[in-house]
Amino acid sequence: MANLAIVTSASIQHGAGGVLALAARAVTKRFPGVIANDQVNFDLARGEVHTLLGENGAGKSTLASVLCGLYRPEAGQVVRDGKEVRLNSPRDGLAHGIAMVHQHFRLVDRFTVAENVVLGHKSLSFVLATAEIEAKVAAITEEFGLPLDPRAVVGELSAGERQRVEIVKALYQGAEILLLDEPTALLAPPEVEKLFLTVRAMTHVGKSVVFVSHKLGEVVDISDRITVMRGGKVTGSVRRGEADVRRLAELMVGREINIVSRRAKSPVGEVLLSVSQVHLERDGAAMLTDINLEVRGGEIVGVAGVAGNGQRDLAEVIAGLCAPQQGNVTVCGTPTAGRGAGGARRAGLAYVPEDRLGTGLAPSMSIRDNLVLTRVRDFLVDRKSALLEAETFIKQLEIKTPGPLTPTRKLSGGNAQKVLLAREIFAVSGARVLVVCSPTRGLDVGAVETVHALLDEARDAGKAILLVSEDLDEVMTLADRVLVLYRGRITLEQTGLDTNVDRVGQAMAGITT
Amino acid sequence: MNSNIWLLTFADAISIATTLILASLGAIITERSGVINLGVEGMLLMGAVTGFIVADGTGNLWLALFAAVVVGVVLSAIHAALTVGLRANQIVSGLAMVIFGTGLSQFIGKPIEGDPLPVIIRPLELGWLSDLPFVGPVVFGHDVFTYLTWVAAGGASFYMHRTRPGLLLRATGDAPATVDAQGGSVAHIRWVHTMVGGALMTLAGAWYMFARAAAWNQAATTNGIGWIALALVVFASWRPLRAIGGAVLFGFSLQVPFTLQAQQISVLPPTIVAMFPYLITLAVLVLLSTPRARRLLGAPKMLGQPFVRDER
Ligand SMILES: Nc1ncnc2c1ncn2[C@@H]1O[C@H](COP(=O)(O)OP(=O)(O)O)[C@@H](O)[C@H]1O
Ligand SMILES: [Mg+2]
Numbered sequence: 001m002a003n004l005a006i007v008t009s010a011s012i013q014h015g016a017g018g019v020l021a022l023a024a025r026a027v028t029k030r031f032p033g034v035i036a037n038d039q040v041n042f043d044l045a046r047g048e049v050h051t052l053l054g055e056n057g058a059g060k061s062t063l064a065s066v067l068c069g070l071y072r073p074e075a076g077q078v079v080r081d082g083k084e085v086r087l088n089s090p091r092d093g094l095a096h097g098i099a100m101v102h103q104h105f106r107l108v109d110r111f112t113v114a115e116n117v118v119l120g121h122k123s124l125s126f127v128l129a130t131a132e133i134e135a136k137v138a139a140i141t142e143e144f145g146l147p148l149d150p151r152a153v154v155g156e157l158s159a160g161e162r163q164r165v166e167i168v169k170a171l172y173q174g175a176e177i178l179l180l181d182e183p184t185a186l187l188a189p190p191e192v193e194k195l196f197l198t199v200r201a202m203t204h205v206g207k208s209v210v211f212v213s214h215k216l217g218e219v220v221d222i223s224d225r226i227t228v229m230r231g232g233k234v235t236g237s238v239r240r241g242e243a244d245v246r247r248l249a250e251l252m253v254g255r256e257i258n259i260v261s262r263r264a265k266s267p268v269g270e271v272l273l274s275v276s277q278v279h280l281e282r283d284g285a286a287m288l289t290d291i292n293l294e295v296r297g298g299e300i301v302g303v304a305g306v307a308g309n310g311q312r313d314l315a316e317v318i319a320g321l322c323a324p325q326q327g328n329v330t331v332c333g334t335p336t337a338g339r340g341a342g343g344a345r346r347a348g349l350a351y352v353p354e355d356r357l358g359t360g361l362a363p364s365m366s367i368r369d370n371l372v373l374t375r376v377r378d379f380l381v382d383r384k385s386a387l388l389e390a391e392t393f394i395k396q397l398e399i400k401t402p403g404p405l406t407p408t409r410k411l412s413g414g415n416a417q418k419v420l421l422a423r424e425i426f427a428v429s430g431a432r433v434l435v436v437c438s439p440t441r442g443l444d445v446g447a448v449e450t451v452h453a454l455l456d457e458a459r460d461a462g463k464a465i466l467l468v469s470e471d472l473d474e475v476m477t478l479a480d481r482v483l484v485l486y487r488g489r490i491t492l493e494q495t496g497l498d499t500n501v502d503r504v505g506q507a508m509a510g511i512t513t
Numbered sequence: 514m515n516s517n518i519w520l521l522t523f524a525d526a527i528s529i530a531t532t533l534i535l536a537s538l539g540a541i542i543t544e545r546s547g548v549i550n551l552g553v554e555g556m557l558l559m560g561a562v563t564g565f566i567v568a569d570g571t572g573n574l575w576l577a578l579f580a581a582v583v584v585g586v587v588l589s590a591i592h593a594a595l596t597v598g599l600r601a602n603q604i605v606s607g608l609a610m611v612i613f614g615t616g617l618s619q620f621i622g623k624p625i626e627g628d629p630l631p632v633i634i635r636p637l638e639l640g641w642l643s644d645l646p647f648v649g650p651v652v653f654g655h656d657v658f659t660y661l662t663w664v665a666a667g668g669a670s671f672y673m674h675r676t677r678p679g680l681l682l683r684a685t686g687d688a689p690a691t692v693d694a695q696g697g698s699v700a701h702i703r704w705v706h707t708m709v710g711g712a713l714m715t716l717a718g719a720w721y722m723f724a725r726a727a728a729w730n731q732a733a734t735t736n737g738i739g740w741i742a743l744a745l746v747v748f749a750s751w752r753p754l755r756a757i758g759g760a761v762l763f764g765f766s767l768q769v770p771f772t773l774q775a776q777q778i779s780v781l782p783p784t785i786v787a788m789f790p791y792l793i794t795l796a797v798l799v800l801l802s803t804p805r806a807r808r809l810l811g812a813p814k815m816l817g818q819p820f821v822r823d824e825r
Binding site: 089090091102106107108109110111115118119120124125126127128130283 | 675676677678680681683684687688690691692694695696697805814
């Protein structure tokens with residue numbers, strides 16, 4: 001931490017009086033049905049970290065893609081070192097020293113780190129000078145604090161390490177300007193800190209970084225400047241030191257919001273969901289090992305973890321979508337492991353999968369029909385009352401739609417999620433246990449608020465809720481108890497007010513004390 | 514003489530391996546780019562018949578081999594046009610190539626059926642090397658193409674693992690989207706390697722014609738060894754050098770039934786023994802159709818998948 005602070009102050013001097021390295025002038029980029037960037041102005045000084053902050057869909061990735069040459073804007077210019085440049089492809093961008101690290105990595109799993117770094121490099125000799133390449137890669141990893149073995153096979157690396165490979169690749173190609181698109185999305189908190197050190201090391205030698213993020217909390221530390229986008233437009237820009245979290249949140253969302261922590265108000269009831277000694281293997285690899293947990297009526301238990309550590313398997317085991325090799329799942333006193341999704345539902349379980357339109361809802365069916373879809377007992381559907389029910393939900397939850405007969409595929413992500421939650425929380429007769437996976441992924445702040453309020457309401461109604469989410473902030477605000485899944489094991493359990501964000505973060509990275 | 518006939522069996526195994534290596538090198542190079550060409554058997558037959566006809570007309574072996582290569586490039590260009598250009602199903606296109614190659618070669622081979630070979634490829638004279646006991650006849654008793662094939666396998670291995678275009682080739686089979694994002698042309702890389710691969714397949718057929726077959730005998734000329742070459746690719750886990758060892762093993766198992774028959778050893782009926790290489794081939798090809806086995810065997814990740822740039 002001390003180290004970070006020292007590097008930080010050095011690079012501020014660079015940033016403050018710096019020369020303009022890159023700028024977007026009135027850039028407009030449309031996609032069918034949306035203006036992703038509307039007359040956007042943005043500039044980046046030499047040695048500066050300039051953060052692009054905004055909700056999902058605000059147009060951040062689009063702007064970064066325009067700046068690196070991936071997209072061509074319909075109007076406006078990209079200016080590099082004071083001169084207008086025409087970038088027709090990422091290659092052109094690279095030729096001007098601009099490189100982007102995308103949200104989704106573009107690496108060859110079976111190649112070594114060094115092979116990935118040089119792939120497609122234009123001045124590569126016909127016969128590869130492997131030793132020389134590896135030495136050069138090692139030098140870069142050394143200089144910028146990106147620990148990597150040039151000979152390691154990329155497929156065996158963690159998400160954080162792969163990201164380093166992408167960064168090393170950009171640096172190897174001589175990038176002076178790095179555009180990092182949501183670089184922290186796949187990282188556990190300690191890895192985020194390491195990334196920040198790298199960013200500082202880059203600005204220290206005069207490189208500039210555009211840091212794209214939708215997480216307000218993390219950007220204040222790293223940025224020399226923060227520019228906020230909403231709905232394709234720039235809504236404001238603040239310098240280091242002027243940044244006030246509440247103000248930034250308003251710029252992002254367009255209205256005032258209250259950041260409140262929700263905790264159980266009612267006393268906690270009996271155990272409704274219990275999972276004991278569950279062991280799950282897929283393709284011979286252990287996905288879940290010795291999982292034990294209990295959820296009582298009236299509480300929310302949060303499962304935190306970096307993506308791909310078994311969260312999805314856990315949810316699927318409880319929902320009855322896959323049978324564990326060992327162990328029991330009990331829903332309201334009925335054992336359900338291995339009884340299928342129907343068995344779990346009959347015992348009183350409701351399930352909100354991560355993939356709302358694929359698994360959660362039937363996309364081409366209407367809102368009304370989706371609401372009655374999972375009733376396990378009724379044979380005949382009472383259409384009239386279903387219609388009334390649908391109309392009530394639409395009004396109560398402010399679902400934006402022409403009417404209850406609209407197919408759910410026409411709804412935006414937030415509205416589709418509201419329909420799904422409404423069904424699983426209220427419409428499923430008798431369900432007392434609720435498993436929810438990443439309920440707010442990809443939703444705008446307004447919808448996030450509604451979803452959180454819904455979950456809160458369900459808890460107060462005495463339901464037992466298991467919240468599986470990769471969004472640590474979400475888990476911390478909602479959950480009464482927090483579990484951390486790491487490599488298919490529960491490595492940490494913390495209760496209510498004892499919850500310590502740092503320890504949870506470390507456990508997510510595999511560090512337990 | 515008992516030991517003598519086994520010596521011949523080993524020598525024959527290495528000789529037959531030449532076709533297997535060439536054909537599977539062609540398949541490996543094609544498949545490493547992400548394109549699977551199941552038409553190997555059809556390509557072998559077309560190479561054989563083209564070679565025969567051209568040699569018959571000109572009496573020139575080199576012209577005959579060159580013509581076979583041209584036919585291989587043309588046929589595999591059709592496969593590339595369908596699968597890379599039009600993104601047609603590679604399995605269907607490959608099977609069509611088998612049927613087409615078999616049918617066309619029978620048709621144009623009608624007039625030469627049963628004719629004596631116009632030219633023959635003879636073994637090299639390697640002086641004292643050929644006189645060595647055992648290794649002399651087994652290793653040094655072959656024609657120049659056998660040795661060139663070994664060199665070619667080494668060359669292909671070097672190309673794939675040590676050169677810039679080889680790096681791009683392997684990346685194209687594993688992660689075409691990555692190559693595309695880097696500014697490389699997936700289509701170009703797939704076209705080129707499919708055609709080079711096709712050329713090696715027809716060359717394998719032509720060599721077999723002149724070095725191992727007695728006469729053009731319709732589809733029975735190559736006897737299904739194109740399919741074995743495909744299975745060999747899997748055994749070699751898509752690595753050229755490993756194909757050499759596998760080819761010799763398969764060559765041996767193709768030759769053993771004759772030896773057993775000649776020796777009147779009858780543990781099993783020779784016809785049953787003769788089925789083994791084909792049974793193994795069948796098993797391997799079926800295995801290859803499951804994604805999990807493909808992953809475990811080390812197949813190129815995007816083998817058989819047309820590349821479409823993700824617009825989002
Ligand atoms: N390739 C594309 N095709 C169509 N629409 C797109 C494409 N990329 C982005 N969009 C749309 O443009 C808007 C801005 O997207 P994006 O720049 O990805 O936002 P952010 O990165 O801030 O989440 C969104 O409405 C998104 O749906
Ligand atoms: Mg984005």
